[in-house]
Amino acid sequence: MAKKDTVENQQRQGSNPAAFLQEAKEEFGKVVWPDRQQWISESLAVIFMVSLSAVFISLIDNLFEWVSQLVF
DSSP: OOHHHHHHHHHHTTTOHHHHHHHHHHHHOOOOOHHHHHHHHHHHHHHHHHHHHHHHHHHHHHHHHHHHHOOO
16 A cells, blocks of 8 residues: 555656756756866767768768769
8 A cells, every 4th residue: 555655646746847847956966067178078079970970971972972873
């Protein structure tokens, strides 16, 4: 019986937007945010990898275009 009451309380709390926002604010307070140096270095790494992937895909696309022109 106690377990059923607990489940019902959790379901009611889940539908309360104010409680959700309060819990979200508490969770954001627990997050360990990166410092400026780490943020910059990781952002540059992501930009580099995305650029590298774009160049690779472009090269593969050009290769397929060249092969298709030879065939057709």
